[in-house]
Amino acid sequence: MEQESMRYSEVGVDTTKSESALIGLRHWLDRTLVLRKERVGVPVIGIGYFASIVQINSSQGLAISTDGVGTKIIVARMMNKYDTVGIDCIAMNVNDVLCVGAEPITVVDYLAVQDSDPTFVTQIAKGLHDGAQIAKVTIPGGELAQLPELLDDDLPGIAFDLAGTAIGTVSLDRIISGNSITDGNVIVGLQSSGIHSNGFTLARKVLFDKGKLNIDTFSTELGRTVGEELLEPTTIYVPPVMDILTSGIQVKGMAHITGDGLLNLTRVEPQVGFIVDDLPEPQAIFSMIQHHGNVDDAEMFQVFNMGIGFCMIVNEYDADTIIRMVDRHSITAQVIGHVVSDEEKRVRLPAKRLVSKGNRFVHDN
Numbered sequence: 001m002e003q004e005s006m007r008y009s010e011v012g013v014d015t016t017k018s019e020s021a022l023i024g025l026r027h028w029l030d031r032t033l034v035l036r037k038e039r040v041g042v043p044v045i046g047i048g049y050f051a052s053i054v055q056i057n058s059s060q061g062l063a064i065s066t067d068g069v070g071t072k073i074i075v076a077r078m079m080n081k082y083d084t085v086g087i088d089c090i091a092m093n094v095n096d097v098l099c100v101g102a103e104p105i106t107v108v109d110y111l112a113v114q115d116s117d118p119t120f121v122t123q124i125a126k127g128l129h130d131g132a133q134i135a136k137v138t139i140p141g142g143e144l145a146q147l148p149e150l151l152d153d154d155l156p157g158i159a160f161d162l163a164g165t166a167i168g169t170v171s172l173d174r175i176i177s178g179n180s181i182t183d184g185n186v187i188v189g190l191q192s193s194g195i196h197s198n199g200f201t202l203a204r205k206v207l208f209d210k211g212k213l214n215i216d217t218f219s220t221e222l223g224r225t226v227g228e229e230l231l232e233p234t235t236i237y238v239p240p241v242m243d244i245l246t247s248g249i250q251v252k253g254m255a256h257i258t259g260d261g262l263l264n265l266t267r268v269e270p271q272v273g274f275i276v277d278d279l280p281e282p283q284a285i286f287s288m289i290q291h292h293g294n295v296d297d298a299e300m301f302q303v304f305n306m307g308i309g310f311c312m313i314v315n316e317y318d319a320d321t322i323i324r325m326v327d328r329h330s331i332t333a334q335v336i337g338h339v340v341s342d343e344e345k346r347v348r349l350p351a352k353r354l355v356s357k358g359n360r361f362v363h364d365n
Contacts (some may be wrong), residue, residue, distance in 0.1 A: 003049045006322045007159070026047055028044065030046070033166050036054070040054075041056075042360055043057075044054075044061050044172065044175065045177060047098060050097075050099035050100060050264075050267065051065040051100045051166075052065070052104070053100055059172055059190060060172065061102075062171050062221060063100050063102035063167065063169055063170055064166070064307050065097050066093065066164065067096065068092070068161065068163035069085050069091075069163070070324065071201050072088060072231070073085060073161065074204065075230045077157025077159070078157060078215050080157050081118055082127070084127050084130075084232075086109075086126065086128035087128075087131035088131075088142050088233055088234045089127070089128060089162050089164045090107055090128060090134075090166075090236065091131060091135075091235065092197055093162075093164045094107065094135045094166050094168075095237050095309075097166045097167070097178070098164070098242075098256070098310075099255060099256055100168075100177065100254075101176035102168030103242060103245075104135055104137050104170055104238055105137055105168055105169055106139070106140060107138075107167075108142045108143075108166065109164045110145070110161075110164065111145070111160065111162050111218055112141065112145045112160060112161045112162075113160045114146075114160065115146070115158065115159075115160060116144060116146050118156050122162075130313075131236060134236045134238065134239070137166070142164075144149060145182040145198045146206070152309040153158065165330075170307065176251060176252070176253060177253075177269040178253035178277055178313065180250075180252045181252045181269075181270050182252075182272075183272065184316065184339060185338065186313070186316045186337070186339070187313065187336050187339070188276060188333055189280075189308040189310075190237060190308065190311070190312070191235075191280065191309065191333065192234075192257070192283075192309030192310075193233065193309070194230075196235070196258070196287075196303060197234050198259040198304065199259070199304045202289070206293030206295065207288065207292055210293055211246075211292030213226050213322070214226070214364055215227030221287060222284050222351075226288075235309050235310075235331065237310045239254075239316070240325060241254070241330075243328075247274060249318050251314055252314060252315070254311065255268065255270075256310055257308050257309050261302055261304060261305055261361075262274075262306075262308070263356055263359060263360075263361070265347055272339050272340065273339070273341070273344065274347045275337050275338055275342045276337035276348065277348075277349075278335065279307065280307055280332070280336075282309075286300065286307065297361075298362060300363075301352065301354060302360055308336065311336070319335050323335075
């Protein structure tokens with residue numbers, strides 16, 4: 001009997017519905033963009049990029065991004081280990097700020113708890129500290145909210161939620177929106193450390209419910225337990241990317257590969273398409289998820305980063321230099337594809353026979 005294929009929407013995350021919800025959200029939020037006209041705080045780019053930018057004077061802009069750790073938190077609770085998700089919180093925000101060419105400078109966090117247990121809070125703070133050290137950002141403040149009624153569930157461990165907001169600075173004449181990307185530019189993909197902080201609802205359902213694994217299951221394929229693999233922190237790309245941005249090399253566009261996978265490439269400004277035809281072999285955790293859930297390729301590349309956590313779009317003649325610079329930070333990088341003219345802004349994965357259609361990958365027959 002053929003095993004039923006699992007989809008993200010079946011475990012409660014409907015990305016199509018989310019897209020529709022965003023339309024309603026933007027209907028009202030876009031109307032605020034004129035409220036600071038001719039004053040400090042005028043938006044420089046609109047909603048839809050990885051980070052927003054507001055003007056603070058005639059030459060400088062502030063880049064702002066906010067994000068959370070998501071349901072990776074549930075794995076931390078299952079393991080009763082809370083000292084790494086703070087790194088994820090920093091990473092998810094500073095990596096987005098990088099994408100517009102800004103240097104992250106500071107982060108504030110929001111920690112909501114059912115019970116403000118001092119030992120637990122100290123573990124969270126340790127992760128935030130470790131992430132800040134890597135990203136070279138300060139954490140000048142934040143919010144600790146005790147919400148016993150909102151955070152009341154039967155899951156193991158301590159109930160909490162963790163999110164942050166990162167701020168960076170960028171010269172207005174050095175904003176990277178992708179507007180200089182042209183046909184023939186190449187895509188340099190920077191390796192992820194694993195799942196990072198997206199797709200955990202599907203990953204948990206597949207591995208724990210359908211695959212009957214648990215957090216303590218040791219996998220020879222992974223070289224550690226399933227729980228340890230899932231809690232591997234999100235890579236912070238600030239050190240190599242800032243080296244490249246300050247080197248004088250022209251970076252034409254960047255994409256943080258989070259939810260929606262390589263479809264994040266289409267968030268750059270111009271009407272171009274992307275042929276991704278030389279992907280590295282993804283980490284073993286992805287094949288485990290695909291096997292246990294019988295998840296098809298289209299769904300895998302829609303939900304997960306599949307081994308690539310960050311992309312830089314550059315001139316072909318700069319690619320080797322960029323790869324060497326990234327390697328100095330112990331992160332593997334390689335050219336994974338190239339840019340083509342395409343008014344429909346499609347992403348094609350020839351080896352998997354996939355092509356993007358709207359906000360999804362479909363099989364390219």
